[in-house]
Amino acid sequence: MSPVSNDLELELKHLIIDTLELEDVTPDDIDRDEPLFVEGLGLDSIDALELGLALQKTYGIKLDADSEESRHHFADLKSLAALVEARRVK
Amino acid sequence: MSSSTDIPRHWARIQESGSVAGMRIMVWIRRHLGRLPFRVMLGLVIVYYYLCQSLPRRASREYLQRIWPLHAGHLPRWRAWLGLKHFMAFGQSLMDKVDAWSGVPLDVRLAPEDRACLDRAIRSGRGGLMLVSHVGNLEICSAMSDTRDDFHVTQLMHTRNSRKFNQLLDRSTRRRGPEIVEVTEITPATALGLAERIDAGGFVVIAADRIPIDEQGRVRPLEFLGATALFPEGPFWLAALLRCPIYTLSCLREGGSHRVEFRPFDDTSTLRRADRDAWREAAMQRYVAWLTDQCRRYPLQWFNFFPFWQTDDRYAS
Numbered sequence: 001m002s003p004v005s006n007d008l009e010l011e012l013k014h015l016i017i018d019t020l021e022l023e024d025v026t027p028d029d030i031d032r033d034e035p036l037f038v039e040g041l042g043l044d045s046i047d048a049l050e051l052g053l054a055l056q057k058t059y060g061i062k063l064d065a066d067s068e069e070s071r072h073h074f075a076d077l078k079s080l081a082a083l084v085e086a087r088r089v090k
Numbered sequence: 091m092s093s094s095t096d097i098p099r100h101w102a103r104i105q106e107s108g109s110v111a112g113m114r115i116m117v118w119i120r121r122h123l124g125r126l127p128f129r130v131m132l133g134l135v136i137v138y139y140y141l142c143q144s145l146p147r148r149a150s151r152e153y154l155q156r157i158w159p160l161h162a163g164h165l166p167r168w169r170a171w172l173g174l175k176h177f178m179a180f181g182q183s184l185m186d187k188v189d190a191w192s193g194v195p196l197d198v199r200l201a202p203e204d205r206a207c208l209d210r211a212i213r214s215g216r217g218g219l220m221l222v223s224h225v226g227n228l229e230i231c232s233a234m235s236d237t238r239d240d241f242h243v244t245q246l247m248h249t250r251n252s253r254k255f256n257q258l259l260d261r262s263t264r265r266r267g268p269e270i271v272e273v274t275e276i277t278p279a280t281a282l283g284l285a286e287r288i289d290a291g292g293f294v295v296i297a298a299d300r301i302p303i304d305e306q307g308r309v310r311p312l313e314f315l316g317a318t319a320l321f322p323e324g325p326f327w328l329a330a331l332l333r334c335p336i337y338t339l340s341c342l343r344e345g346g347s348h349r350v351e352f353r354p355f356d357d358t359s360t361l362r363r364a365d366r367d368a369w370r371e372a373a374m375q376r377y378v379a380w381l382t383d384q385c386r387r388y389p390l391q392w393f394n395f396f397p398f399w400q401t402d403d404r405y406a407s
Contacts, residue, residue, distance in 0.1 A: 021363045046331075049278040049281055050331060053281065053282065056289070057285065063282050064279065
């Protein structure tokens with residue numbers, strides 16, 4: 001994995017923590033392969049929506065919330081970073 | 091009076107009276123024969139409607155009983171006459187709707203305070219969410235967005251009832267209206283779409299006085315004009331999630347002109363997640379207070395002609 005990607009992943013970790021106000025979580029606690037929702041960080045669908053809104057605002061990514069594809073993008077940090085890298089416009 | 095269960099109580103199941111054909115005839119009369127014949131026809135239609143439609147008539151009567159003491163300091167004295175005037179006001183609003191979209195110049199007035207607030211809101215470039223109600227005539231506000239290039243409005247609307255009328259207007263007026271997003275419920279997809287518009291500096295209009303079509307939707311019982319009524323939580327969830335400035339917007343008929351009121355309501359951009367539940371509760375109370383004030387000042391422009399108050403014990407406070 002390129003260093004750019006690692007920077008982006010760290011940036012995303014901060015985005016997740018800030019957006020969802022996860023006060024007891026540090027970037028190190030988020031594993032790039034661990035599921036973000038339900039199991040890993042235990043986020044729910046409102047959290048997912050909120051994260052989607054933050055991604056849209058920060059990176060200008062257009063998301064289709066109802067698609068199966070989006071669910072895949074939100075699976076873990078790795079996929080999220082891949083999504084941002086591929087679709088960011090700012 | 092019996093309140094049998096086979097009477098549809100939810101606003102969305104109460105069919106708008108009149109067929110598309112009937113409405114097309116009315117629009118045709120307005121456009122080709124002018125204002126006076128249209129007024130006469132509309133008057134006849136409204137009287138017919140008042141006499142033959144018992145459900146809206148009863149709903150109107152209940153509302154007038156509740157609002158009149160607040161507006162006039164006493165109960166309605168000539169109930170049938172007042173009820174008819176209430177229906178006439180609704181007919182007038184339909185006529186204004188047709189006029190607004192036919193490009194008839196409208197006398198729209200903003201008080202200096204409202205104008206300043208609107209200018210500030212547009213200039214800030216931050217967009218926002220505008221809470222509205224079914225008091226007054228929103229189409230006039232929407233028509234305003236037509237006259238300003240920097241004022242982009244997206245209207246969030248429940249499907250079904252209004253669609254028929256709007257399709258008709260589209261066909262017969264050929265004017266660009268506000269963008270309308272139809273929703274039966276507010277989904278993540280809706281929220282993402284709206285956030286995008288607001289990020290681009292646009293404004294989203296949402297009515298917060300009608301409960302979702304899907305009865306599983308979140309509602310909250312609140313005290314309104316002396317009894318418990320259900321209000322939708324959706325608009326306030328959305329307001330919290332979108333993290334943007336929130337305004338109230340209304341357009342009220344005052345004599346021959348239209349008074350637009352645009353006021354700041356709140357700003358959720360720094361609202362903490364932990365405070366959201368408390369915010370929503372307080373915001374809904376404030377919305378109801380705003381709605382009460384609108385009704386008190388313009389009692390006949392309340393256009394919710396369905397049983398608004400709860401008779402269900404589950405929600406009795």
